[in-house]
Amino acid sequence: MSWVTPELLSTFVKLSYLVAATLFLLGLQRMASPMTARSGIRWAGLGMLIATAATFLLPELDNHLLIFTAVAIGTAAAWISANRVAITDMPQMVALYNGMGGGSAAAIGAVELLRYSSQGGSPSKVTLLLAVIGALIGAVSLSGSIIAWAKLDGRMDKRYTFPGQQVFNALVAVVAVALGGLAMWTLGVPWIIAFFVAALALGILMTLPIGGADMPVVISLYNAFTGLAVAFEGYVLGIETLIIAGMMVGAAGILLTRLMAKAMNRPISGVLFSNFGGGGGEMQEITGSQKPIEAGDVAAMMAFAERVVIVPGYGLAVAQAQHKIWELAQKLMERGVKVKFAIHPVAGRMPGHMNVLLAEAGVPYDLIADMDDVNPEFPNTDVSLVIGANDVVNPVAKTDPASPIYGMPILDVVNSKNTIVIKRGKGTGFAGIENALFYADNTRMLYGDGAEMASALVSELKALDGGH
Missing domain, CATH: 3.40.50.1220 (TPP-binding domain)
Structure with missing residues (x-):
């Protein structure tokens, strides 16, 4: 059909993204109440389906078969795992899915940085900066979520600490940021690889000392990280839906993290950078006995x-x-x-x-x-x-x-x-x-x-x- 021009397809895709974003907003609003949350999930899911289908119509998109195969494999794996997971293992699944979202954002950042490195050109510094920031946050979310999953699943002890851990973690964070800057300015492959290694290590080190009582806060925090990473990488790719969806997930995750921290009566910094509780010293002895009943x-x-x-x-x-x-x-x-x-x-x-x-x-x-x-x-x-x-x-x-x-x-x-x-x-x-x-x-x-x-x-x- 000769009247279907690339410009018309691009316009249709953008309108589809607008519809999808509207459905995201309506779905998120309905998720605010347990009575309407189920329908909210369906509305948001429909929005994501529309956005994904519309993306295949982009004139500049290549490798349709490869992309469709990846989507089909991911959909099948998610459908099977979600149906089989026990309700007791739901937190582990949420932690893993958070990590996958962050890992996807980090992968987008890695691909774009490596593409700029191999093809040359002069992408804007804003684009490079957001690619690095999104990759950093996504990588931290990926490795941190995997550690959270392992703790929730009983595969790791609840805390791993060592003397001077907070100082060491801060140094790793500084190194990761510095390597990100070098990767952005030089686009050298060794610096890009070193940056991702440091970012993944930072996620692991951040999560290792966090105890089980703080896990709900950690899960919601990494959810926020994933949303922000997706939003930044959406800007890099020029895909409005990723920006909108990522910002909504990030904002909702941040608000939820604040609510969880408030429920624990702790600042978020206290979750990430200190042990739970304030006291130290020896706990008071509990007297009496447990009294059984029939x-x-x-x-x-x-x-x-x-x-x-x-x-x-x-x-x-x-x-x-x-x-x-x-x-x-x-x-x-x-x-x-x-x-x-x-x-x-x-x-x-x-x-x-x-x-x-x-x-x-x-x-x-x-x-x-x-x-x-x-x-x-x-x-x-x-x-x-x-x-x-x-x-x-x-x-x-x-x-x-x-x-x-x-x-x-x-x-x-x-x-x-x-x-x-x-x-x-x-x-x-x-x-x-x-x-x-x-x-x-x-x-x-x-x-x-x-x-x-x-x-x-x-x-x-x-x-x-x-x-x-």
Whole structure:
């Protein structure tokens, strides 16, 4: 068709990018609420599909078959892995996908720098600068996310530290920036390679000393890094959609990181450059003993309560107990008990982890309370049921300045009239410290698998109701 000119195709592609960007914005806006998040993801996904399809129409685009093959392989791998991943492994998958996004941005920067090096020419210094910055941020996000994945997956210890680590990390950062400058000004291949090695090393060194309690903040931070890297490389390639999508992901990631850091009561610099907590020294000794209880007694206690608050944590995901816990809540509400679910902002291994679990089980959003809203209600709560949560309900965060989690806002479960903790055994939480809540006078321990104990509580409630 002779009327389909390169200029017309370029105009059509740009209009498609505009539509895609609009869908990104609408999708992101809908992701702000758990009630509309699923549709928001679909809208944003449609936008990405439109942008990807339109890119194939660019007149200057070559290697269509190679690009299509890469897209097909990536789509198939993502589809299979996303369908197979367990809900407990969702944080690991998010960390890896963050890293892949950052790695893709770094790869774009590497290809462009090497192309300028081999073909000559005089690209603008702004283009070179953004290529280097995007590559630096993307490489840090890639290697840092891989370390975060390894820690979340239990393949590495929670912290790796050595004397003078912060100073050494700062020196590596300075070296990476200096090598980036040399790569930009000289376009020499050895300097480009050295720059990427230093950038990847910086991501590893930044993440090694960060403990498990900070992982939700780290994941959201690397998400922001990935978005910014994509935006910078979008400018280098002259693709508006990458710029818009990258800036939105970067802005959303930065805001989420700030919210996560605020929920931990720590500056972001404290996550990256210092150990969690403020105290040092020897922690206070926890006195008392853990007091076991049977499922039948817990069921009776909850059945005749006026208010019950359920506090889920990562152990809920491990036990896959969300459906049984929701069934338990429904049985209690049928008896006239007022039930709420209380979620700490950093419960689980990634931001929103518990919201995803409860949404999967069908828990209505109006039954889910944030920490700030529910904390004043604990003194009037007859029974708080803690299942799988540990560090986010540990009172030492408020009472022991030497504790690694000192200063972190917690759910004030200890103020409830009665607290029941469902737990497999007497192990510590992800931060690796003992939980004083388990030894409190008003706390009883219901030992066992979360799903099995929730099922037992449902059965006991049915028995109280005459088997119905």
